[in-house]
Amino acid sequence: MRIPKLLPFAYAIRNLLRDPARFAQKVGGSCLVVFLVFAAGSFNQGMDEVLSASGSDDNVILLGAGSEESVERSEIAVQTETLAAAGINGISRRLDIPAISGEVHFMGQLSVPGEDPAQALLRGITASAFTVHEKVRLLEGRFPGSGEVIVGRLAHHVIGVEATELAIGQELRFEGQAFEIVGIFEAPGTVMESEVWMDRVDLMTLTQRESISCVIVRLDGESAFKSADLFAKQRLDLELSAIRESAYYEKVSAFFGPIRAMTWLTAGLIAAGAVFGGFNMLYAAFASRIRELGTLQAIGYTRTAVFISLVQESLLATLSGTMVAAFAAVWLLEGQTVYFSIGTFFLQLTPGVVLAGLLTGLLLGLIGSIPPAVRCLGVSLPASLRS
Structure with missing residues (x-):
């Protein structure tokens, strides 16, 4: 040719x-x-x-039945954390402490002095939260006590302020109360870096709730998830649903x-x-x-x-x-x-x-x-x- x-x-x-x-x-x-x-x-x-990246296949979330697509809407009894620790086989342990964390997730208005409030996700936690969320690491500071908070390294983007305004020692206001920032944490590649974590009792008191949002459990192996799912189905009085953390964020992604x-x-x-x-x-x-x-x-x-x-x-x-x-x-x-x-x-x-x-x-x-x-x-x- x-x-x-x-x-x-x-x-x-x-x-x-x-x-x-x-x-x-x-x-x-x-x-x-x-x-x-x-x-x-x-x-x-x-x-x-x-x-x-925010969800882990090793974590399972126990939340209220019907709230599988929004943990913020979920409400379960506080004693679920203790009952789950005793009723689920295969829970991972750190220093002989079971990796189980009862948490409150709440979307609230936060502000720094002199700035307009902005909506951000608050997470009410106990010390066991760090045994479950392995990607979370304190960059500086310490764990929060009553009247204190720790903030993710990207939280200033959500609140709309400079990073220096969320430095350790600065003040963050929620529901008319002032909280001292005592720590900065990171969780690379996850949504948790944009959150504000505080004492669970403080958050429950300020939001006037007697229930928690979810219980997150870190498990060892596939059989452990079956145990968690069986626990949720057997405890009809608690009205629970068990879902892998990775599957939960897949639902959020679909949303x-x-x-x-x-x-x-x-x-x-x-x-x-x-x-x-x-x-x-x-x-x-x-x-x-x-x-x-x-x-x-x-x-x-x-x-x-x-x-x-x-x-x-x-x-x-x-x-x-x-x-x-x-x-x-x-x-x-x-x-x-x-x-x-x-x-x-x-x-x-x-x-x-x-x-x-x-x-x-x-x-x-x-x-x-x-x-x-x-x-x-x-x-x-x-x-x-x-x-």
């Missing part, structure tokens, strides 16, 4: 730069679309990773699914608009050069060679916009913190997200140029020379 003689690559570059305004329009349009793809991809990737889908839908709609706009713009550009295209065919270049050159022009413009979008994404998106109702996460430009952006730029150049090029080259040679 004979390979057609192609036009010089420099020809495509010269034609692209012939109209700087049109070239800037092509680059700007593709840049916007690809940047939105980067934003949507990094948003979804960040949220998925923080929710998947936020429509939001993630909306980000992709927005990017898709703008991309579709860019493609149709590209059809019109490139058709106008190619149609004004029909005589030139006919001349190229008359001097020996095939329609295939001319077609390839036109596609090259479009790809050069869209891939230039893609590169601009990539640099903008690294500068404006990478590592940025995003707050949602139960925590914070970082935008991440993973290899998959970058690949999606590059493919988008490539498809914009191909899909936007092929129909106009085919239509303009469909004109007969005599007609194109007379135009």
Whole structure:
């Protein structure tokens, strides 16, 4: 098969730069679309990773039946913690202390002096919480007593203040009461880093509740989960449901699914608009050069060679916009913190997200140029020379 003689690559570059305004329009349009793809991809990737990392397969949550999708709505008896410790086989132990933690989860209004209150998740705990949540580590300070709190290292993003305002020794207010910050903790990659932890009795008193939200148990092996599930089903008087912590956060992730889908839908709609706009713009550009295209065919270049050159022009413009979008994404998106109702996460430009952006730029150049090029080259040679 004979390979057609192609036009010089420099020809495509010269034609692209012939109209700087049109070239800037092509680059700007593709840049916007690809940047939105980067934003949507990094948003979804960040949220998925923080929710998947927050739950452990070794932890089981005992919460109120019917509240499997929201531990904040759950209410169970305080004595459930003691009963579970005695009734579940295979509970992990640390220094001969069973890894079981009865907790209160409450979404409340927190503020620092001189600032407006903001909604954040408070967790009422006892000292055994650290035996269950193995990812949690105190960076500085100590465990909170009555009238004291410890804060996650990302909690300042949720409350909307500078990190220095949540340093040890600073004051945090809740329900009209002042609490001293006595510790900073981390839990890398989880929603817990955005929480505020305090003494369980304090939180129960201020929220006027006599029940706790859940009991979290760290187990050893699959058989231990069966024991926990059996305990929940047998104790009908407690009205419990047992769910793996990882499965709970999968449900939370599914709850936020429509939001993630909306980000992709927005990017898709703008991309579709860019493609149709590209059809019109490139058709106008190619149609004004029909005589030139006919001349190229008359001097020996095939329609295939001319077609390839036109596609090259479009790809050069869209891939230039893609590169601009990539640099903008690294500068404006990478590592940025995003707050949602139960925590914070970082935008991440993973290899998959970058690949999606590059493919988008490539498809914009191909899909936007092929129909106009085919239509303009469909004109007969005599007609194109007379135009």
